[in-house]
Amino acid sequence: MHMADALISPVVGGTMFAVTAGIASYSVKKVQTKFDGKLELNEKKIPLMGVMGAFVFAAQMINFTIPGTGSSGHIGGGILLAALLGPYAGFLTMACILTIQALFFADGGLLALGCNIFNMGFYTCFIAYNLIYKKIVKNEISKKKIFIASLLSVITGLQxxxxxxxxxxxxxxxxxLPFGPFLLLMQPIHLAIGIIEGLITSAVISFVWNARPEILETIKSGQVHKKVSYKKIIIVLLCAIVLIGGVVSLYASSNPDGLEWSIEKITGSSEVEYTGAFHEFIGSVQEKIAFLPDYGFKNSSNEQMKSNIPVSAGTSVSGIIGSLLTAVLAILIGVTTNVYRKLKKGANQN
Incomplete structure (x- = not known):
């Protein structure tokens, strides 16, 4: 559900970017957990932010076919991030994922970046997670509650x-793209996508709960367990990232995703043409920055074959590099936030 720049006006794009920047700024201030009665960022969570960001980046490359529609979908990952990191760290991690995708892979427009972060991060991390997921698993975590909470919250966030x-x-x-027909196509197809994503999200969260239940307890209660360890989860996720980004991504569905499918049903094409000088400018900027556009090498497939470079190599390289860049950015934000909070805390004490 990555929006292209052609779908929005500069005014809408600028407004949503400002709104999203405000939410991100607020999230930086609120990324904190209770430890020994004091509010502070849990340093152990920072590596998990990076690894979870990389995992969701890789997972978003896997488009699964929606039977009987000619469409496909991929997980958004917002509920997964919120459930394992908390809503604020989850939102910041989602912002990292979508920023890396737009800048270096031309997946989603630069003008539409604020819209995409808001659409895929705000509704899941702050609305669906707090009002649905958290309420269902509030008193006691179980596989059944994780399943129900994941399914309902993912579907709601995606809708x-x-x-x-x-x-x-x-x-x-x-x-x-008339409002009525566009709405009638977008909601049902993303309902189908949401059901599949809900099942995937439930499976991943259940795995974490089985391996390290204290991680979910920490997020649910806000109280850090002194013996909480993320090492096993991080190792497993790192292996999954390499497998998904480097291998499984080669077998992703080539069908248009839910947004492209809806646009194609109305206009006859999965893309909308640019309009205006600003769109042309921002598009040219993105073209220069993105070194692996559409998760492939910039040279054409014919040139790749002539140079004995398989076309699929671009996908594998994109999966690994993208995951690495996302992890680095998420960890950098986590470290910077932690340093900022410590400096602020020291200044207040003085």
Whole structure:
């Protein structure tokens, strides 16, 4: 559900970027957990932020087919991040994922970056997680509760995100995508995608709960367990990242995703043309920055074959490099936030 720049106007794009920046700034201030009665960032969580960001980046490369539709979908990962990191760290990690995708892989527009982070991060991490997931697992965590909470919260977050896409295009004056028909296509297809993502999310969270139940207890209660260890989870996730990003991504569905499918049903094409000088400018900037556009090498497939470089190599390289960049950015934000909070704490004491 990555929106392209052509779907929104500069005013909508700028407004949503400002809104998203405000939410990110607030999240930086709120990334904290209780430890010995004091509020501070849990340093043990920082590596997990990086690894979870890399895992979701790799997982988003895997488009699964939606039977009987000719469409495909991929996980958003917002509920997964919120459940394992907390809503604030989850939102910041999602922002890292989508920023890396837009900058270096041209997946989602630069102008639409604020929209994409809001649509895929805000509704899941702050609305669906707090109002649905957290309420269901509030008293006691179990596999059944994880399953129900994951399924309902993922579906709700994705439905809200899909509806937001329709609103943003409407506010942008995209007359080629009439509000009614676009809405009637976007909501059902993302309901189907949400069901599959909910099952995947439930499976991953259940694995973490079985391996390290104290991690979920920490997020649920806000109280850090002194003996909490992320090493086993991080090792398993690192192996999964290499496998998913480097190998499984080669077998992703080539069908258009839910957003592209909806656009194609209305316009006859999965893409909407750029309009205006600003769109041309921001598009050219992205083209220069993105060194692996659409998760492949910039040279054409014919040139790759002539140079004996398989086309699939670009996908594998993209999966590994993208995951690494996401991990580095997420960890950098976590470390920077922690340093900032310590400096602020020291200044207040003085």
């Amino acid at each position: 809200l995100g899909a509806f937001s896409v329709v609103l943003e295009t409407a506010f942008s004056g995209k007359t080629e």
